[in-house]
Amino acid sequence: MPGRSEVAALPSSAALRAFLLDGTAPVGLTDILRAFERPIRDKARLKAILHDMALSGALLDLPASRLKAAIGLPETARVRVTHLRMDGTPCGVLADDPAATPVALTTRAPDLPCPIPGDMVLARLRPACGTHRREARAEHLLVRVAEKQAFSRAIDPTGTPMERLWACNPQIAGTFALATPEHHSLPEPGAVVMGTLCTMPDGTLAVHNPVAHGRADTPGMASQLSLLTHAAPTVFSDAAEQEGQRVADCTAAMQGQPAPADRQDLRALPLITLDDETAQDFDDAIWAEPTDAGFHLLIAIADVSHAVPAGSALDREARLRGTSIYLPDRTVPMLPPSLSANACSLLPGQDRLCLFADIQITHEGEVLAGTIKRGIMRSAARLTYHDAQAMLDGTLLPPTHPAHALPATLLQTLSAAASALEKAATKRAPMRLDEDAWAITFHPDGQPAAFVPRERLATHDMVASFMIAANTLAASLAHEHHLPILYRVHAAPTTAQPRPAARYCATAGRHNGLGLPLYTHFTSPIRRYADLVAHRAISAWCVGNTTATVACAPPDMQDRTLASHLNFTERRAARSAQDSQNRLAAAFLRPDIGQNVNIHVTTTTRHGLCVRLTKTGTPSLLPWSAFPDYARMNDDSLHGSIADRYTPPVQNGALLMADLLATCPARGVCVLASSTHA
Known part of the structure; x- marks a missing residue:
């Protein structure tokens, strides 16, 4: 009888991965061999297989502590690259770590291209050393955001063009030479080229x-460069466009028809939308009435989950984008315009499917009862924040304005209900963060004309109060019924992290910024994928379909990959908007070169002063080297530390004056020098 092949009988990598994903209890080599009926002498070969699986990334998504540490496998993780240092070292964060541990990719595998900001790499981590940045070796490139990058002619600290290039992406530090100067010449100052870092x-x-x-100062280039440098998707697939058009056709055919049997008809209620003047994606509408105990609120949200089925081409495109991107002169929607500005948008006078939060509150803003239901609605009017504020202030609007068709007391009731919600919020002691929002106007030729601080109206806060109430209710219902949603968590400030950022998480956690034990995003499914995930789970729960509730959860919900991706796309959208504003400010400030500009100090760092230009609200850096007598060459004193000698006594919040030496619209940089310290 021939002998059995012991080598051939070992489980494959696929079989091992399936076994490890099928449980949560910690297992060691002996446990695995016993499960596959293998002898104990196969330990060494099994460990070798697991070692190779770890370095290939096959073990990244295992439940926490599934493999016992005693096995001694290399520690690997997904690393999202955030920036390149001056010496070319890629740095990033652990993509699946809620604490976002910083990582420096000090080495990389042979033939692996240099990772750039936005890339995802599989990294082998060195042992942790306290709370400092971890070092790692980049093993594999998991996601490449873009092969080509935008570059322009670099300028030195005096504003003089250099014989080198720098990346238009501000997250890539340093300057670069041409790889083949014999075949290519440097671009003219202000010109942009696309190339590859090698x-x-x-x-x-x-x-x-x-x-x-092209040139960095041409109309539209500021936004285009911001989208290019962050590799944000801007074109929808043909399949997604076709699906969107089919949904739009079905929505048009639904107009005026009887309400579906599984939905409550809200079309008789005067629900209204309040948004900015330029908004097109109206995804929420509000209504309120007074009661003996306080107020009855309805917050209706466009039912995007009905229009975008899980796994469809529309869903894949929406997940890839994660969120809409709002730039000063253009919008990159998460969903095609056929949905975002039409079939899903709560346009006035149009029948739309919705989910709605039905909430009863007291005069003190305490919630007496609340639930979420499926409905069909028809917006009674589309108001802007300024329109609503004018009406509340008693200002007469034109006779033809749609607000005149609303009940006379509706806005006052909404305002009173929002005031009640604000009373309850004040008791929670939420964090009050200053918002630096600016509006940019343009000349007819597309060039920036003015930078104006965005006005914060009472109607902004009114709508925000209603949205917070609906989001809180959605989080509570999802947590109570174990629905697969993404929670919005916000850590408490610490000395090391005084202003932590809110983030998405697959497990429930406290939102310290709002002072709430549970919170989620539910009210903006047209522009945020996390809200769409919540809609799918809650909509299935509304009709009692528990099987669909579980099925609607993305397959990567439990291993936090989706939360990590959406945290990344949220940061990408914010940085794209800020970078676009910075580039427009650099073009706008060009006539001020050589003159004094006012700056507001925000933070003092070891590199210099982080400041904001008061004329445009854009950030900049005033390096210590920009201060006159930086080296104290005229100071014969030997007293004082290096920091005392190199750091002028400037307090955070100070208003200073600086010399504007140069601007670079391609990178969004303003070069400053001190004109007030000597």
């Missing part, structure tokens, strides 16, 4: 094959 034989990075892409 590693030269001496280990330095250089720009390969630059191709002209």
Whole structure:
């Protein structure tokens, strides 16, 4: 009888992965061998297989502590690259770590291209050393955001063009030479080229094959560069466009028809939308009436989950984008315009499917009862924040304005209900963060005309109060009924992290910013994928479909990959908007070069003063080297530390004056020098 092949009988990597994903209890080598009926002498070969699986990324999504630490496998993790240091070292964060531990990719596997901001790499981590940045080796490139990057002619601290290039992406530090200067010449100052960062034989990075892409100061280029440098998707697939058009056709055919049997008809209620003047994606509408105990609120939200089924082409595109991106002169929607500005938008006078929060509150804003239901609604009017504020202030609007068709007391009731909600919020002691929002106007030729601080009206706070109430209710219902949603969590400030950012998490957690034990995003499914995930779960629960409730959860919900991705796309959208504003400010401030500008100090760092230009609200850096007598060459004193000698006594919040030496619209940089310290 021939002997059995012991090598062939070992479980495959796929079989091992399936076994490890099928449980949560910690297992060791012996446990695995016993499960596959293998002898104990196969330990060494099994460990070798697991070692290779760890380095390939096959073990990344295992439940926490599934494999016992005694096995001694290399620690691997997904790393999202956030920036490149001056020396070319890629740095990032652990993509699946809620604490976002910082990582420096000090080495990388042979033939692995240099990771750039936005890339996802599989990294082998060195042992942790306290709370400092961890070092790692980049093993595999998991996601490449873009092969080509935008570059422009670099300028030195005096504003003089250099014989080198710098990336238009401000997260890539340093300057770069041309890889083949014999075949390509440097672009003219202000011109933009597209090229690839490559590693030269001496280990330095250089720009390969630059191709002209236009000038940085042409209309629309600021937003285009912001989208390019952050590799944000801007074009929808043909399949998604076709699906969107089919949904739009079905929505048009629904107009005036009887309400579906499983939905409550709200079309007789005067629900209204309040948004900015330029908004097109109206995803929430509100209504309120007084009661003996306080107020009855309805917050209706467009039912995007009905229009975008899980796994569809529309769903894949929405997940990829994660959120809409709002730039000063354009919007990149999460869903095609056929949905975002039409079939899903709560346009006035149009029948729309919705989910709605039905809430009863007291005069003190305490919730007496609340639930979420499925409905069909028809917006009675589309108001802007300024329209609503004018009406509340007693200002007469034109006779033809749609607000005149509303019940006379509706806005006053909404305002009173919002005031009640604000009373309850005040008791929670939420964090009050200053918002630096600016509006940019443009000349007819597309050039920036003015930067104006965005006005915060009482109607902004009124709508925000209603949205917070609906989001809180959605989080509570989801947690109570174990629905698969993403929670919005916000850590408490610490000395090391005085202003932590809110983030998405697959497990429930406290939102310290709002002072709430549970919170989620539910009220903006047209522009945020996390809200769409919540809608699918809650909509299925509304009709008692528990099977659909579980099925609607994305397959990567439990391993936090989805939360990590959406946290990344949220940051990408915010940075794209800020970078676009910075580039427009650099073009707008060009006539001020050589003159004094006012700056507001926000933070003092070891590199210099982080400041904001008061004329545009854009951030900049005033390095210590920009201060006159930086080296104290005229100071014969030997007293004082290096920090005392190099750091002028400037307090955070101070208003100073600086010399504007140069601007770079391609990178969004303003070069400053001190004119007030000597």
